[in-house]
Amino acid sequence: MLTLVPSFTMNANDDQHQSDAHHEEATHHENNEHDHEALPHSEEEGYNDGVNSKEEVAEYIQHHLGDTHDFIFFSDEAAGHHYGFPLPIILVDNGLKVFMSSEFHHGDKVVKKGDTHYRLYHGKIYKTDAEGTIQYDEHHHPTNAKPLDLSITKNVFSILVISIIMLLLFRSLAKGYKNGPIPTGFARVLEPLVIFVRDEIARPNIGEKKYRKFMGFLLTVFFFIWITNLLGLTPLGINVTGNIAVTICLALFTFIIVQFSGNKDYWKHIFWMPGVPVPMKIVLAPIEVLGMFTKPFSLLIRLFANITAGHTVVMGILAVIYIGKETLGTGGSIGVSLFLTLFINVIELLVAFLQAYIFTMLSSLFIGMAVEEHDHH
Amino acid sequence: MTTIPGLVGAGLIVIGAGLGLGKIGGSAMDAIARQPEAANKIQTAMIIIGALLEGLAFGALILGK
Numbered sequence: 275m276l277t278l279v280p281s282f283t284m285n286a287n288d289d290q291h292q293s294d295a296h297h298e299e300a301t302h303h304e305n306n307e308h309d310h311e312a313l314p315h316s317e318e319e320g321y322n323d324g325v326n327s328k329e330e331v332a333e334y335i336q337h338h339l340g341d342t343h344d345f346i347f348f349s350d351e352a353a354g355h356h357y358g359f360p361l362p363i364i365l366v367d368n369g370l371k372v373f374m375s376s377e378f379h380h381g382d383k384v385v386k387k388g389d390t391h392y393r394l395y396h397g398k399i400y401k402t403d404a405e406g407t408i409q410y411d412e413h414h415h416p417t418n419a420k421p422l423d424l425s426i427t428k429n430v431f432s433i434l435v436i437s438i439i440m441l442l443l444f445r446s447l448a449k450g451y452k453n454g455p456i457p458t459g460f461a462r463v464l465e466p467l468v469i470f471v472r473d474e475i476a477r478p479n480i481g482e483k484k485y486r487k488f489m490g491f492l493l494t495v496f497f498f499i500w501i502t503n504l505l506g507l508t509p510l511g512i513n514v515t516g517n518i519a520v521t522i523c524l525a526l527f528t529f530i531i532v533q534f535s536g537n538k539d540y541w542k543h544i545f546w547m548p549g550v551p552v553p554m555k556i557v558l559a560p561i562e563v564l565g566m567f568t569k570p571f572s573l574l575i576r577l578f579a580n581i582t583a584g585h586t587v588v589m590g591i592l593a594v595i596y597i598g599k600e601t602l603g604t605g606g607s608i609g610v611s612l613f614l615t616l617f618i619n620v621i622e623l624l625v626a627f628l629q630a631y632i633f634t635m636l637s638s639l640f641i642g643m644a645v646e647e648h649d650h651h
Numbered sequence: 652m653t654t655i656p657g658l659v660g661a662g663l664i665v666i667g668a669g670l671g672l673g674k675i676g677g678s679a680m681d682a683i684a685r686q687p688e689a690a691n692k693i694q695t696a697m698i699i700i701g702a703l704l705e706g707l708a709f710g711a712l713i714l715g716k
Contacts, residue, residue, distance in 0.1 A: 474695075572706035579709035632702040639699070 367421035503626030525574035668708035
């Protein structure tokens with residue numbers, strides 16, 4: 275994962291030093307209800323003061339960039355209330371176990387399903403004993419076993435919502451053409467965008483004859499990335515395209531489509547480059563094979579890193595409200611922070627479109643290279 | 652990345668990427684000034700090369716973490 279901010283907080287280090295102490299404490303409080311001391315929790319210290327130190331800001335940003343098992347819009351740290359809704363957890367571990375994430379109480383409680391205890395710790399589910407003890411290795415990584423987690427996490431939920439939005443939008447656009455060639459309503463916004471993808475991205479890069487076959491993929495990818503990026507800029511806290519698993523998946527689609535639509539010339543140019551001497555052909559083959567993989571790799575890294583960097587910067591500047599409180603005063607820090615956040619957010623608005631455009635553009639470029647018909651000299 | 656060599660490396664990556672982007676942007680501006688009618692094609696090519704460069708820079712930042 276990209277670490278633009280120091281990822282291990284002071285609290286996490288404290289946990290490491292005090293894990294033995296916490297362990298003792300945990301067994302000590304065995305009979306109590308699961309209170310805060312029973313579970314070593316990294317948000318505990320300074321829990322009542324809100325976000326104050328740089329370490330807490332770093333942790334908060336890390337938490338936003340990661341995936342979670344519940345959808346929280348905002349939290350009242352002082353009262354310990356989280357406003358949002360839980361999401362279903364699906365574990366495959368000696369059979370299917372389905373329950374709502376609210377049973378974890380945001381990591382405060384250990385959940386017992388069957389014979390196994392589960393605990394939510396830093397957004398991941400671990401198998402623990404009845405007290406919820408987490409063992410650490412020397413790098414402060416938990417060593418507890420993890421069940422196979424197929425949960426509907428925040429990202430999965432967001433993807434499903436975005437899919438439904440896209441389905442509704444584009445079904446209405448498609449239906450509109452049954453009544454006549456002129457779209458009505460919101461379809462008037464969508465039609466120019468579809469035509470933009472067709473005329474500016476697909477046609478020039480793939481070629482007049484073959485572009486139609488790939489339009490479905492290109493349009494889906496374009497609008498998925500764009501809508502996801504735009505929703506990521508809202509205060510909902512969605513970070514789908516800033517998740518490397520999502521971008522890997524998107525780039526994998528491009529990779530598979532390129533390999534399966536590649537014609538004879540494409541493969542010939544990879545393994546036996548025409549028009550160069552034989553020793554050169556042998557040297558070029560491994561480079562071209564490597565190129566097959568680096569193209570989708572650069573696609574996935576670009577999207578992931580851009581969105582992650584954008585979210586980190588926006589949240590980092592927002593944190594100026596808390597960090598600069600003493601030096602700038604409350605009004606000053608809010609003013610500086612909001613001005614800079616607005617500035618960055620407008621740039622991010624451009625980046626959201628640009629990344630969707632670039633991803634689609636490069637995908638169609640790679641597809642175009644694979645299906646291109648060469649003139650044989 | 653929080654170690655000093657890591658930070659220096661990140662700085663070097665950003666300097667390199669900045670020089671590259673500046674060169675691309677500058678050349679594109681020159682080209683558009685010479686042939687304003689080809690501005691669309693030049694812009695597309697500029698964005699593609701910029702994106703490739705950006706991918707490289709981000710890749711270096713992540714791998715060098």
